[in-house]
Amino acid sequence: MGDMAPEVEQAQPPAAFLVWEDLTATVKNLRGRKSSRKLLQGLSGCALPGRLLAIMGPSGSGKSTLLDSLAGRLGRNVGLSGRLLLNGQRRRTDYGVAAYVRQENVLLGTLTVRETITYSAHLRLPSSMTKMEVAGVVEATIEEMGLEDCSDRVVGNWHRRGISGGEKKRLCIALEILTKPPLLFLDEPTSGLDSAAAFFIIQMLRQMTRDGNKTVISSIHQPSSEVFALFDDLFLLSGGEVVYFGDAKLAPKFFEEAGLPCPIKNNPADHFLRCINSDFDHVNATLKGSIKHLSSESSSDPLLRLGTAEIKAMLIDRFKSSEYALMTKRKISELSKIEGFTVEFLTGSQASWWKQLKVLTRRSFTNMCRDIGYYWLRIIIYIVVSLCVGSIYFDVGNSYNAIWARASCGAFISGFMTFMSIGGFPSFIEEVVVFYHERQNGHYGVAVYTISNFLSAFPFLVAVSMATTSITYFMLKAHRDFAHYAYFAISIYTGVAVVESIMMVVASLVPNFLMGIIAGAGIMGIIMMTAGFFRPVRDLPKPVWLYPIAYINYATWLLEGNYKNDFIGSSFNPLVAGDSKVAGEFVLEDTFGVTSTRSKWADLLIAAMLLVMYRILFFLILKLKEVVSPLFRKAAVDTKAL
Ligand SMILES: Nc1ncnc2c1ncn2[C@@H]1O[C@H](COP(=O)(O)OP(=O)(O)OP(=O)(O)O)[C@@H](O)[C@H]1O
C-alpha cells in the first residue's frame, strides 16, 4: 500500500482503521479539579472500512461526547485520556482526514443545492481540475445523495421556504463526501426526520460505506427496526459506559443471554434502550401508585421487576467478561499493530489560496445579494434616514445658529449613521457559524475568510455611503464642490466599514444573536460618548477615556475630519449684527477644541488604519480561538494520552 501510484491514491482513497482504547473523557471542574465528572469511562472499540458503526444510547449517555472525542472536537472544558489510533498511528482525525456532519444543519440559506455543492467543490478540490471536471464531481455527488429533484431549489432561510429537513441533511452529507474522506462522523443525522427520510439517509450511508470503502461512525437516537437492520456494528452506551460493542446482528443474542430477550415483533433498538434508559425507573415509580398499573405483569417482566439501574449494571458487568469484549480486545490489538499504511491522507482543501479567496468572495457576495436583510434593507433604511436628516437640516446655511446645526448633523452622520451598521449583525452571525463549521472540517483558512469577507461587503458599503452622502450633501447645500463631497463619502464608507469590522470582532467572540447585539450596542455607546461631540476630546479625562479609548475610536478621527471638512474655509454670520463674520477655523478651535494643524486627510488615514487594525484583530481572535481550542491544539489526544 505504501508504494501506491499517486493516481491510484486519488481514485481510491486510503482505508481508515480507527481504534480507541480506554478512552476517558472528564469534565474539568473549574473550582477544584479534584471532583471532576467522567463523561466517558474507559471505552474501547474500533471502526473498520466498509462498515457502518452506530453509536446508540439514551439521551445524555455520551454519544456526542464519544463522537467528538474520536473526531478531536471535544469542548475546551473536557479532558481526554486514552489511546486513539488511525491506521496504527497516533494522529489527528480532523482537518479533512475525517469529515464531520453536525447535528444541526450549517448552510447558507440563499444558495441552491447545486450552488452550495459547487462552491464547496471549488473551495476544496484541486485547483488543477477543470470546471468541467468539478461539475462532473458535483453532479455525481448530487446523484449519489439523491438530490436531483431539489438540486435547483434554494436551501431556505427565515423569509424563504426551502428544501425539506431530510434534503438539508443529505446536502450536509454531500458537502462532506465531496473530497472522499476515508473517515466520516455524523452526529444524529436522522433526528427530526420521519422514518422514511431517516431510512433514506442511513441506506445512503450504508451504500456509501460499501462503495467507497469508507469508515462511517454515526450516533443515532432511536432508530426504527428497518434502520437498525442497516447497521454493521453497534456501540451501545449508557452513562458513559459500554453496554455492548460488536456486530449489530449479534446484539439481540447478547441481550437474550443476559436474560433480556427482545420480544418478537419488537424493534431491537427500542428494546435495548428500554433496558438501559433509567428514565423508565421514574415512569415506573409514578405508575406504581396508579390503579391502572397491572401488578400481574410486573412479576413476569424482568424489565418491570428490576430497575434499569440494576439491569444496566448487570449488562455492563456481563459485557466485560463476554466473548464480545474478548473479540473486541483481539481486534484492537490486531489493528494497533497495523503497519505499512504510510499513504498520507489528503487533508483539508486541495485548492490554491487564490482560488479559495476568489470562490469564497463570490459565494459571500451572492449570499449578500440574495439575502434582503443583509444589505438591501439596510440600504433602504440608510436612504430613508438620509432623507430625514436632509429635510431636517435642509439648506442649513451660514447663520450663527447653523454652527451647531452643522456640527450636530456631522456628529449624527459620522456617529449614529455609521452605528446603524450593527443591523447586519444577524447576517454576520450566520456567516461566522458557517465559517466555524467549514474551518473545523479544514475547508479553508482564517486569512482567506477575513479578506473575502471584507471584499464581498465592499460594493455594498460603497453603495450605502454613496446613497447617504449624495442625499445629505445635496439637501444640506453646505458645500458645492466635488472635493468636499468625496471626502464626506470616503469618511462615511470608512465609518461603516469600521463598525462592520467591530461587529465581526464581536461575532467572533460572542456568536450569539442577542448577546452580540447587546455587546455591540454597548461598545458603540462608548464610541459615541468619546468621539468628541458630547465632550470635546481635549476635555476628556486623560486616563482611560483619552488614552487609549478616544485614540482607538474611529469616530473621534472621522468626526474631527468631518468638522474640518465642513468648517475650514466657511464663515458664519455673527451673533450680533454688525460684528465681523465668524471664521470656521475659529469655531473649530474655540468651540470644538479642534486644532487645524493636522490635515483632514490625515484624520481619514488614521481612521482607515484603525479599519485595518480591527480587521487584523478579527483575524487574530479567530486564530487565537483555534490555538486554545483542543481541535486545533496539536495532537490533542496524543499528548494527553500517553
Ligand atoms: N463540554 C461539556 N461540559 C460539561 N458537560 C458536558 C459537556 N459535554 C457533554 N457534557 C455532559 O455529558 C453528558 C453526555 O452528553 P452527550 O451530549 O454526549 O449526550 P448524548 O448521548 O449525545 O445525548 P443526546 O442524545 O441528548 O444528544 C451529558 O450529561 C452532558 O451534560
Ligand SMILES: [Mg+2]
Ligand atoms: Mg448528542
